Amino acid sequence: MKLPAFQFTCLNCDGTFIEPEVPEGSYGIFLLRSDSGERRSLDAGVDPVFDEIVPLVRAITGNQSNDRSFAALHHKAFSATCDPDKLQQRFILGAKPTCPKCDSTELSWKPFEDVPPTEVPEVEHQLWSQLSSAQKYGVIKNILTQTGT
Numbered sequence: 001m002k003l004p005a006f007q008f009t010c011l012n013c014d015g016t017f018i019e020p021e022v023p024e025g026s027y028g029i030f031l032l033r034s035d036s037g038e039r040r041s042l043d044a045g046v047d048p049v050f051d052e053i054v055p056l057v058r059a060i061t062g063n064q065s066n067d068r069s070f071a072a073l074h075h076k077a078f079s080a081t082c083d084p085d086k087l088q089q090r091f092i093l094g095a096k097p098t099c100p101k102c103d104s105t106e107l108s109w110k111p112f113e114d115v116p117p118t119e120v121p122e123v124e125h126q127l128w129s130q131l132s133s134a135q136k137y138g139v140i141k142n143i144l145t146q147t148g149t
């Protein structure tokens with residue numbers, strides 16, 4: 001999927017850089033990043049695993065709501081279903097980039113139309129799709145009981 005360019009400004013060193021990002025108000029469209037800076041896109045409306053894990057997340061956490069608290073758990077769990085990047089690092093849904101100069105994650109960003117949209121490959125679930133139901137349950141339980149992202 002093509003995602004538009006945004007200009008990020010580092011609040012720590014004032015450096016600027018260009019990265020694709022999901023425009024505000026794009027319902028169901030997400031960008032995932034790994035620590036090494038690889039990107040994947042997600043159209044939650046067509047990705048079958050996004051819906052598949054909802055009952056697992058509800059069963060494991062007991063969260064039956066449809067509010068932000070559930071969305072946060074759902075998004076965290078989804079990261080565990082995506083094939084990792086080239087360095088075997090996990091993709092994190094909604095992760096922002098880090099400043100290439102100082103590694104800060106304190107950033108502001110705005111659309112930058114001077115740069116054309118970037119093609120961002122969609123997430124894949126090849127490893128996930130080979131797991132049994134019990135293994136899937138274990139993978140989701142494992143990530144949901146880890147602290148942080």
Ligand SMILES: [Zn+2]
Binds near residue numbers: 010011099100102104
């Ligand atoms: Zn910086």
